[in-house]
Amino acid sequence: MLEFRTAGFNPYSVKYSPFFDSRIAVGAGANFGLVGNGRLFILNLTSNGIVCEKFFETQDCLFDITWSEQHENQLLTAGGDGSIKLFDIGVGEFPVAGWQEHSREVFSVHWNLINKATFLSSSWDGTIKIWTPECKESVTTLPVHSCVYSAQFSPHHPEIVTSVSRDSHLRVFDLRSKPSAQNHMTLAVPIHGPPKVPVVGYSSGSVGPTECLTHDWNKYRDSVLATAGVDGVIRTFDLRSPSGPVNFLTGHEYAVRKVSWSPHLSDVLLSASYDMTCRVWTDGSNDQGGQARELGRMDAHTEFAMGVDWCLFGAEGWCASCAWDERVLVWDVREFMRT
Template sequence: MKVFRSPARHGYAVEVSPFLPNRVACASSQFYGITGCGTLLLLNQTDTEVVLVRSWDWSDGLFDVTWSESNEHVLAAGGGDGSVQLWDTANQDAPLRVAKEHTQEVYAVDWSQTRGENLIVSGSWDRSIRVWDANLSPSLTTLRGHEGVVYSAVWSPHIPGCCASASGDGTLRVWDVKAAACRLAIPAHKTEILSCDWCKYDKNMVATGSVDCSVCVWDLRNVRQPISTLLGHTYAVRRVKFSPFSRTVLASCSYDFTVRFWDVSKEQPLLDTVEHHSEFVCGLDFNLHVPNQVVDCSWDETVKIYTPACLSAATVTHG
């Protein structure tokens, strides 16, 4: 376990670089994001520790971060002031560009992964989702339909121009960006949904994490009921992430201070519960380069990098 401490900065999101196996970005906020400013942390892990490469302060809380899929130096962050910022790790002291079309907090940002596209999606408390080009020029599309706060917006890793979103209205929605249309609205939970993620190996599989403490896994071809309901968290599930190395493995983190690992192919899907934080765990990611390595961040002012024993012991399937 490697730990980085960020005094007076409470972690909201972490993402490992798609290019550099040791590079991690963390979006953090002062005063638990309720007031104060935010800091974008650029971290590097060595064999023994996690070190700060550099950091940038922002005038409002930062709630999510995503790396460019085409430029190893560029990332985007979402702010409490309704802004999406583009940052260059190479040399800039200020953002390359700031787009401020959302009227409330931007809680989700994600960079597209499909070939031939280079787009950013943002989800906001103003109930809208916006799609941007890689330069954050005026937004290309605004997706409306959610009746509550948009907490999560993620691109399909399989289908160009397709993203999913999760909202305080209890629905998971799948969008066709080119048509600016909602193709599917699933009443996935009876309470707020804080997170969603696509399976990396199955274009029809999406997971949702909710205030009702459950993680549900959905087959988009038949949404009458989830294919799996994962129970164990005791407070709201803040983020869900599918493994990049196994079709059926996913992780979830929660306001119950834990990170849980699941395998939906097993009769007893809970593989392990990791309790190494003393506050809400908000950020979670798998390292694309190092099998089974996980990064998380918490309101306890730490970022932690580790390989859970339950995953290193499991057989890795690429099916």
């Protein structure tokens, strides 16, 4: 396990470069993001461990980051001051572009993996905005009317956008549809609704709707997503049957801050939680009659685990995690999986 310390800054997000297996970006904020500056770290994995290639100072905490799909040295940041900034590793100390339309904190940014000329942002102001790097104004605004914690483009369809929010709904937008009263929204799935079929771990007397903080698309199955949030339960959904969750993954003791499906295995996902653990799960889809379950956990962090991301290259299993203990860890999931 490799370790890097973000001294004086508490990380919120960690992302592997889609171009280099040895480059990682980390977005962080001073004083746990409550007050003070932010910092963007560009880290390299070397034979001497993790070294900081470069860092950028920002005026407010960075809640999320995403690498450009167009340029290997560029990445976006989501700021607590409502700003989105584009940084270039090879250019100076300041952002090369910036956007400021959101009226509250920007909590997620995501680059379109298929139509690589667009990216999106979501905010506590209850909106999702679609952008192109060349324009100073957003191309489209999608009103959600609830604090949006996470939004993504589908990795399978360039015009499909999903989000999860404070009101415990998974929303699906199709930008190809004609603007209407629904503003391109085609589905709004209650995350805390009962499962369509009986599922182990579900109780009709369980806690009611709570905030949903994170979601991610399965990279191999174009209708499957995972969501998680304050109640500590990870739920998987199949949009072909959107009436309720397909699976419940239970075990985290506190809120789940991040989920990420494996880029190598269609049934495996990672999670990072306020219980200070990162856990690896299977939804059971690759086992005949298999059951969704926890496969293992990493508990080396000593504060809230905030972010986790898979390496796209090499053997499946390598990932990076970050936590409020001012540490970024690079580790092999397979070393923590139970036989």
